[in-house]
Amino acid sequence: MTQTPLSPTSRSTVRRGKKRAVADRAVLYSILDSGLVCHLSTIIDGAPVVLPTAYGRDGDTLYVHGSTGALSLRTAGAGVEVCVAVTLVDGIVYSRSVFNHSMNYRSAVVHATATAVTDPDAKCHALKLVTEHAAPGSWDYARVPNTKELAQTSVLAIDLTEAAVKVRAGGPGDDEDDIAANRVWAGVLPLHQVWGEPEPCELLPEGVAAPEHVVAREVR
Template identity: 60%
Template sequence: MTLSPTPRSTIQRGKKRGVTDRAALERVLDAGLICHLAFVTPDGHPVVVPTGYGHEDGTLYVHGSTGAASLRAGAGAEVCVNVTLLDGVIYSRAVFHHSVNYRSATIHGAARPVTDPDAKLNALRVITEHIAPGSWDQARGPSPQEFAKTAVLALDLHEAAVKIRSGGPGEEPEDLTPDRIGASWAGVLPLVRTWGTPEPCEHLPPEVGVPDYVSSRTRQDGPQ
């Protein structure tokens, strides 16, 4: 399936980097761990906050304290969410063409509060499993008090834009002449992310080893 751009989700600059495949949107969201949620406060001030998220069946979920300004202001309001993954720095022979390789997804829409208890619990499961896979079935679930103190917002993934930049530097023809081509280094400095060694909690008994759902992430290439 393809994305169907609206006026505000239509890419204006760098259109050639736009990707309309909905699967590409899901891949970016799968690879990220933190999104930036933008909203306007009741007194008219724009605010951007970083937060964890999860997505399932065409819906993105964010959560936080019921007292959080972002959750209160975002409920029922138009918001914008962005997830960006930096993949490398581009060195060119001209500073104008220095750039970065990246994957980016931007979603627009009205955030709706999730109040149905079963839907809210499922949204918390989705967020938990996105950030810390395997934890939902192993850790204690939210108590009634914790559940009441947590707010969840849902945002449809209908209105979204995806941009991806990969490859080497762009160059001007005059910088590729024999007298200029070797004047400075040009290329890509890839950014590689890896998980470190798990560090147990100070209260954990020494006989409790690292579970596979944690250690398996260290055997992967890292958060892509």
Template identity: 45%
Template structure:
């Protein structure tokens, strides 16, 4: 059995660079799809931007991904979802902060980060299977395997929930890593400089006060809280 050849950077599938997704600082830019998907899969919250009544609005939402489709959901009465279902343009951003970058001068303070910026058009998910699969994806994005550990969703709950899909049409990742970049003459100064790492971790699970006695922590949650 032979291993399939690994794709080189030039062979990787990328998003086309357009006036919408082009990042000004080229060394921070990445248009590779695998890089963008990895950021989305690690993130937890998407900041969703759209225009309502000629005013910009940005709201944080849980999300799920299936291929190049992002899904968000909420109550049918939610103003945001009622607007998005009309098929309006949206922008989503997911950012992971990896550290504070502290230079010798305040001017050179920044952060190490990985961000995914996405542009697409919202659409209402009406197909029942796609809607179900989307809700599974959103749930399992928070804690992989969690959907199968919960009771079956009722028809009433499904009917009360609106799911919006956004196809990733244009996108880019912006990434910064490494030490501060100070002015050359500042490196001899007596000012501390360096990085303060930042990481997201999950603490021990806390039982609901009304949890049935003797029930162990669910497997998906046990795996989540054991991540290092």
């Protein structure tokens, strides 16, 4: 797949911290593929609403899902402008001054018009992507959605063409005066996310072990 570099629009141009802006679309994909939850923002009855939700990506399309009863998804799927954000925190930056404390992070902000996915095959494809993004291996292991469940589920497609990416990495950015005069510790406290040991449902029959796609993820 050809990756067209991010071309900033008036909405996606990074104005604060311009040196942290990244135009490489591969970095956008990497951030989205590494996150688990996105925040979908839209306007309902004149007020902003932010919905945290799982998602999945297929090329330049991001899919989100939820209940058909959710007003936020019905509104977003009606063809209004939405904004989607994913942020990964990699560490806390301790500086010699509180003012210069910061975070190392990777963030992506997408602007688009959401499109409701209604075709049953397309909806199943999107739900498989969402499922496999959060819980790899589950689509072919567990029961897939039936007709009733598909009817109760809304799926939105969000184009990734218009997006802004920012990345902050490295140590403190202290003022020279503070470096010369201040003896306090400065540096980075990295943040690592790891999976714990699988906790079986109490209703599982005896002898049902965690499948390989769960165990392998725990030790990865």
